[in-house]
Amino acid sequence: DQQVKQNSPSLSVQEGRISILNCDYTNSMFDYFLWYKKYPAEGPTFLISISSIKDKNEDGRFTVFLNKSAKHLSLHIVPSQPGDSAVYFCAFTGANSKLTFGKGITLSVRP
Amino acid sequence: NAGVTQTPKFQVLKTGQSMTLQCAQDMNHEYMSWYRQDPGMGLRLIHYSVGAGITDQGEVPNGYNVSRSTTEDFPLRLLSAAPSQTSVYFCATLYVANYNSPLHFGNGTRLTVT
Numbered sequence: 001d002q003q004v005k006q007n008s009p010s011l012s013v014q015e016g017r018i019s020i021l022n023c024d025y026t027n028s029m030f031d032y033f034l035w036y037k038k039y040p041a042e043g044p045t046f047l048i049s050i051s052s053i054k055d056k057n058e059d060g061r062f063t064v065f066l067n068k069s070a071k072h073l074s075l076h077i078v079p080s081q082p083g084d085s086a087v088y089f090c091a092f093t094g095a096n097s098k099l100t101f102g103k104g105i106t107l108s109v110r111p
Numbered sequence: 112n113a114g115v116t117q118t119p120k121f122q123v124l125k126t127g128q129s130m131t132l133q134c135a136q137d138m139n140h141e142y143m144s145w146y147r148q149d150p151g152m153g154l155r156l157i158h159y160s161v162g163a164g165i166t167d168q169g170e171v172p173n174g175y176n177v178s179r180s181t182t183e184d185f186p187l188r189l190l191s192a193a194p195s196q197t198s199v200y201f202c203a204t205l206y207v208a209n210y211n212s213p214l215h216f217g218n219g220t221r222l223t224v225t
Contacts, residue, residue, distance in 0.1 A: 036213075046214070098156055
């Protein structure tokens with residue numbers, strides 16, 4: 001039962017451009033949504049989150065969008081920087097469920 | 112403030128050997144958990160604990176044992192290692208009072224079973 005889908009396993013963008021990372025989910029009980037970032041040889045670190053009562057949350061260059069009707073979560077990075085090159089995991093949770101992670105998207109930002 | 116400390120960083124085992132992956136935290140977090148990361152599979156929950164003396168299974172618990180005798184430590188035991196357990200293992204903690212709080216991860220243990 002695949003509750004989270006990240007259809008594009010990798011993304012390459014030019015420095016300065018926008019990076020858009022997408023996740024789709026099927027479990028309607030999810031009500032809190034997070035993005036984690038992971039560099040090689042390190043553990044994932046929390047990046048940004050959004051609750052189901054909102055459709056947008058912004059933190060500097062990072063914006064997370066939630067479309068509840070489409071069960072779609074996205075992360076926008078503007079402008080993209082080489083240091084943003086990493087693996088990004090979307091994650092979902094609800095009051096009665098454990099954290100469920102997507103498979104990860106590898107972002108490469110070209111100088 | 113060390114956060115979440117995992118040891119060892121790397122380990123190579125032969126099939127059938129046993130070992131314990133260590134996880135220690137100094138943030139007084141009640142919730143501790145173990146994940147494994149495999150290519151194309153994301154992060155999958157193995158076992159978790161909501162406090163000392165309490166453990167429960169996650170998504171992929173087979174082949175692993177855990178115990179939680181103190182708040183600080185949550186070791187993961189492989190009793191008889193198999194090649195399918197080759198993976199990167201992450202310990203993650205959470206202040207359980209707020210389930211929306213983000214997990215704090217250690218830097219991982221890379222395990223190879225030959």
